Every structure is written in structure tokens, then in C-alpha cells.
Amino acid sequence: MDILEKLTILTEGAKYDAACTSSGAQRPGQKGLGNTLKAGCCHSFSADGRCISLLKVLQTNYCVYDCKYCVNRVSNEVVRAAFTPAELAELTIQFYRRNYIEGLFLSSGVHINPDHTMEQMIKTIELLRYSYNFGGYIHAKTIPGAAPELVQRLGLAADRLSVNIELPSEASLKLLAPHKSKQAILKPMAQIRDGQSENKQDLIKYRHAPHFAAAGQATQMIIGATPESDYQIMKLAFGLYKQYALKRVFYSAYIPAVEDNLLPACDTKPPLLREHRLYQADFLLRQYKFTVDEIISEQTPNFNPYLDPKCNWAINNMQYFPVDVNKACLEELLRVPGIGPVSARRIITSRRHSKLGLPELKRLGVVLKRARYFILAADLPVGLKSDKESALKALLDPTIHSLGVEQLTLFDTTQGEWALPPAVTIDGLGLTATN
Amino acid sequence: MALADIIKQTSDKGYLYDGGLAGFFCCVYESVYQRELPYGIYAKYSHEPCLLPLKHIYTDISKAGKVRASIPKKISARALQMVENVFLSCLEERELALLRFLLLGYSEGSNITKQWGRAEIAPLLAAERHLWGECHLLQGFVRFSDHQGVLIAVISPKNYVLPYIAGHFINRYSSENFMIYDKTHQAALIYHDRRQDIIPVQDIEFPALAAEEEEYRELWKCFYHTVAIEERANPRCRMTHMPKRYWENMTEMHDLL
Ligand code: SF4
Numbered sequence: 290m291d292i293l294e295k296l297t298i299l300t301e302g303a304k305y306d307a308a309c310t311s312s313g314a315q316r317p318g319q320k321g322l323g324n325t326l327k328a329g330c331c332h333s334f335s336a337d338g339r340c341i342s343l344l345k346v347l348q349t350n351y352c353v354y355d356c357k358y359c360v361n362r363v364s365n366e367v368v369r370a371a372f373t374p375a376e377l378a379e380l381t382i383q384f385y386r387r388n389y390i391e392g393l394f395l396s397s398g399v400h401i402n403p404d405h406t407m408e409q410m411i412k413t414i415e416l417l418r419y420s421y422n423f424g425g426y427i428h429a430k431t432i433p434g435a436a437p438e439l440v441q442r443l444g445l446a447a448d449r450l451s452v453n454i455e456l457p458s459e460a461s462l463k464l465l466a467p468h469k470s471k472q473a474i475l476k477p478m479a480q481i482r483d484g485q486s487e488n489k490q491d492l493i494k495y496r497h498a499p500h501f502a503a504a505g506q507a508t509q510m511i512i513g514a515t516p517e518s519d520y521q522i523m524k525l526a527f528g529l530y531k532q533y534a535l536k537r538v539f540y541s542a543y544i545p546a547v548e549d550n551l552l553p554a555c556d557t558k559p560p561l562l563r564e565h566r567l568y569q570a571d572f573l574l575r576q577y578k579f580t581v582d583e584i585i586s587e588q589t590p591n592f593n594p595y596l597d598p599k600c601n602w603a604i605n606n607m608q609y610f611p612v613d614v615n616k617a618c619l620e621e622l623l624r625v626p627g628i629g630p631v632s633a634r635r636i637i638t639s640r641r642h643s644k645l646g647l648p649e650l651k652r653l654g655v656v657l658k659r660a661r662y663f664i665l666a667a668d669l670p671v672g673l674k675s676d677k678e679s680a681l682k683a684l685l686d687p688t689i690h691s692l693g694v695e696q697l698t699l700f701d702t703t704q705g706e707w708a709l710p711p712a713v714t715i716d717g718l719g720l721t722a723t724n
Numbered sequence: 725m726a727l728a729d730i731i732k733q734t735s736d737k738g739y740l741y742d743g744g745l746a747g748f749f750c751c752v753y754e755s756v757y758q759r760e761l762p763y764g765i766y767a768k769y770s771h772e773p774c775l776l777p778l779k780h781i782y783t784d785i786s787k788a789g790k791v792r793a794s795i796p797k798k799i800s801a802r803a804l805q806m807v808e809n810v811f812l813s814c815l816e817e818r819e820l821a822l823l824r825f826l827l828l829g830y831s832e833g834s835n836i837t838k839q840w841g842r843a844e845i846a847p848l849l850a851a852e853r854h855l856w857g858e859c860h861l862l863q864g865f866v867r868f869s870d871h872q873g874v875l876i877a878v879i880s881p882k883n884y885v886l887p888y889i890a891g892h893f894i895n896r897y898s899s900e901n902f903m904i905y906d907k908t909h910q911a912a913l914i915y916h917d918r919r920q921d922i923i924p925v926q927d928i929e930f931p932a933l934a935a936e937e938e939e940y941r942e943l944w945k946c947f948y949h950t951v952a953i954e955e956r957a958n959p960r961c962r963m964t965h966m967p968k969r970y971w972e973n974m975t976e977m978h979d980l981l
Contacts, residue, residue, distance in 0.1 A: 318896050322897065322900070324895050324896050326892075331965070333948060334961075335949075336959060337962075338960075384944060389867070391864075639838055642835045642839050652842075653846075
């Protein structure tokens, strides 16, 4: 089998993985080839609009496990292939030299057993690091059940490690991924966390101690294959961030790849809008200092499809508004719809020199269409006497159009209760609500 | 007349200069000492003949040096940085906008660069961000081809990005030899035997591609198309993140143009 064919098969098997970021590690170029950038770098965007940063492939798609949702499961008939470590290392280098990629994202099916699989991956990565002196980004997936020594070796050569949590609950995991136990997933996560904190102390003691997964660890879970609510998912994500010091949790809308009566039917559309809301909520937790219970509750356990979580919070907490842009602190500004982290910081810098009115805010990048219902400014001293309806109209999320109305239909039938803002007539906005 | 008053009245003169930063500083010198605001400042290479009178501003290094030194002294170091960045950006009539900015700055001092909401300042900051944004995109979108061991890339940016992206690529490919050719501005960044230079160039013809190079291009295109998830197709989102004007120089996008 030639390389082109292998590349096709092993990309096909890896493409559903959500993570492709190359962020979190800053390493200047050294004697070899390559460097990494703290902010990461997108090299291209595929037809689905996702960033291509890393060469995202499997070492092999041979697999002895039988995860129900996965194209590579042992019981599925697909063409199988495997890269030799030398082939994959050379391909990575040649792509990197041409600036196609920022580095390698290596994952794998479980060939023979977890240890054997990890050894192949380690060979590839060690070839890159120690023979080619490759200084670019490497993200590797650890294989659940592999020996701790192997996880350690992988972590010393890679920038980021991840262990996929796969599904949002233990029950679902038992049902759909019978070979993977919660234990086998959480153990390496804890090992990576501890390895990193030990490594930090070593680095203080010995300046040249090797780095262990310097860009931290991440995980991902599949959304929409199993019945968990957004509330359960957010609680889990928040717990993971806290307990395992994760850098990122990725959410991956389930795309039916196999027929199985435990799974949604094959013609089910992937819940892209729901995935989008989860990322927005995740961002609010990490960057805006919201807590899970502020943005979602057990009573309304799913996000409102029409409003992004921040707007949804604002409209239900009008007692905190209006906020005076010439006085409010950073945290207060961040909670105003239409003001993001960048414009909030700009407001704080520029208001020291002169009072800000609406034209100034506009030039600072504030989305006035949304923000004006929630703020006081130099030329808006009492705030807009607005009815909830016009505020709601302004806040309606335009992405619901681009992600398609089918998305909403799917939402309505499979998700729990969410309060549709009563004053908005959905018909008038060109949308059809189904319930 | 106070400096701040100069901008209140446009004179009937335009300035013509050599297009370089030193030349622009000499335009500032002229404006300040003549107490006049030109209706336009034009670089020689880009200027189209017009009927209104034009003053030739000759580049005098000592005058330029004086103006340059005055900016951090009378305004701030950040102001000088802004001037240098915006000058290399693609903002229309940037020379005139920068002259107005400097005249305001000379009379108001260092606060001027922090008033991000002011009508005279916001467009300059936006131009600066546009320049940085394009540099950021190009760090990813530049595509090299291997020509007998030398890596060669072509770009057609709106802003003059070479000085800003040079450091990144030299850091990344420190042991390679490479060239990035900017078609828009007819300039090239050359990195050879660990020495770097940005030089003016005319149109370049590149030799035919070696078989190995063709092979890697095919592999890359194959990866690009395979990694997309059909069920999530979203061409509009792709276009927002990767505007079409970059596609001509990107190996994987050629076939889609
Ligand atoms: S272990 Fe499960 S998810 Fe991973 S490749 Fe095998 S079947 Fe797929």
C-alpha cells in the first residue's frame, strides 16, 4: 500500500476528533527544525470550516476494541492500514518544512494491545524529537490501559497529551464502549496531572530537566449519541477542569457512522448548534468567571437554542443592569452582551482619558445593537427604557440561521425544557419552531 | 499658529515624496515649519498626475532624524511605533492620517495613543490591527515549495508584512535556506546561510517543480480534502476564516479557485 492510500485511510479514521489546536506551548526554534507558538496557529481551514493546525492521523486503524460509535471498531468492515514510525515521521517533517502544519496530532486504534500501540506511537514521536530534532508541536492521545511508564515516555516527547473521556457518563461508557472503563480513562489523566506538577518542581530545581507535556492535557467527549443533558455535561466538564487541571475540554457533535440500535439513527443530523452552545458555555466558565449554576440549572437543563448562554443569562438577570461603562469594573463589563474581553479592556484603558459615549464605544469594538439595552454611557445617562421584546430581538443569535433550522427541530424533540422568550414571535424572524 | 490649529485648514498644496519612511518624516517637517496642512501626500511611484499644485519634498536624512527623534520625546515611544506600523499598512491616505495624528500628538502629548475611541485615532489603530491580523494569518497560510533544498514561497498581502513575519520564519526554519517573495510590494525576504535580508525584486520566474515536490503537494491536498467532515460542510465559515484572496498562493486551494 502506498503512502497516499495510507494517508487517506488514517486521516479518515482520525477526522472526527475535535481537537486540532496547537496552543499552549512556547518554544523558540533551536538547532533543529521548528518552534511552537503560545497562541497556536491555523494553517488552513477545511470545507467544514474547522481549523487545520496539525497533521491529524492515526498510527493505525486496526483495533481490537468495539466502541459502538466508532468507524474503526473491530466489528466494522473497513480497509485497515498502519504507518510505520519512519513513514509518519518523514511525512510530518516534509509537511512541516512546507509550512502546511504546525506539527503532529497522533492517535491510534488499539492494535494487538494498548502497550504495543503506545510503543509504536512513542517510536514515531521519539524519531521526530530525537533523530530529526523536531521542535514543532506534538499532541498525542494516550491509549486507555497502557502501562504508566509508557504514558511517562509519551509525555516527555509530546507537548500535549490527552485521554478521551469519550462519553458524558459512566453508564453511557459501559453501554457504548464496553472495553473502556472509567478507571482506565481517569488513571492516566491523574498520572498526567501529577507528572506535570512534579515536573514543575524538577524544572525549578534543575533548569534542564526535560519538560513533561508542557502544553497540558485535554479531553473530548461525544455529544448527542447518549441522553445526558447540557447541565450534566457542563457539570462534568467543570469537574474535569478542576480535578485534573485540564487545559481544554472538547465537545464533538455525534455524526452517525454506524448503524446500531443503541445509537441515534443513521440519518440523524449532527447536533451542531448544541455543540456550539457548549463551547460558548465552556468559554464563559474559563474566560468570564461564570459558574455552571449561573448559566444552566437542573430545572432548565439544556441551553436555549435562540440565545447564546451569556445573553440568556443577561436577559434573565436584568437586576444587574444597566452597567455604567465609565465606572464598571472589568468583571461587570464582561457580562454585558455585546462587550467581549477585548473591547472590555479597551474601555478600561480609554475611559481614563475621556468619558465614553456611544460613538466611542462603537469604535472600541462594542456591538451596540446588543449592548445598548444594558449600559449607561456619557450620552446615555439614564439607559434605554426598553421593553424586553426589542432587547430579545437584538440578542437573538444569528448563528441559528447558519447552523440550520433542522438543528432546532432536532433540539426540540430530543432536549428537555427551555423557556422560549415569550415576547418574540419566531415566525416573524423567518424561523419555524416546532412545538 | 499653534500646531493643533494647522489641521483646521487644508492648504491648496499637495506633497510628493519618495515613498520611504524618511521621506514621509520630511513631509512632516515641511508641514510643521510651513504651518500648512497639505490636501494630500503622495508617494512618487503610486502618484497619478493631477491638476492641483504639488510640492516636491526632498528626503533629507538629518531632517527626517529630527522628526523621528521628536516623536518619543514629545508624544511617546508607542506613538512612534504606531507611525511605523501604520506607514507599512494598507490604510488609504495613511500619510495624511499620520500627519494629522502627529500634529495632534505634538500638542496633546502621550495620552493621545490611549484614546482608542477618538475619530482621529481609531482608524490608525484599526489599520495597525489589520496589519497584525494579516501577519498572523500568513504565519499559517504561507506555503513553501522545495526547489533543490531551498524553500520558496509567494505571498500577495495587502500590507507590507515581510519585516513582521521574518522573525517567525527565521526562528522556525533556522537551519534551512528560504525565500518569501511578496508579489504585491515586489520585495523578498531572503534567508541564506543564517543571514537575512529584505530586498526589492522584479517579477521572478520559478523553475519547474521536482517530482518529489509534486508528490508532497498531492499528499497534502489529499489530507486537506479527507480531513473535512461532509456532514458539517460550512463553506461560509471557511471563507470567513480564510478569505479567498489568500487562496491563490495556497497549494490545497488552487483547484477550488
Ligand atoms: S478504541 Fe474504540 S474509539 Fe478507539 S479506535 Fe478502537 S473502536 Fe475506535
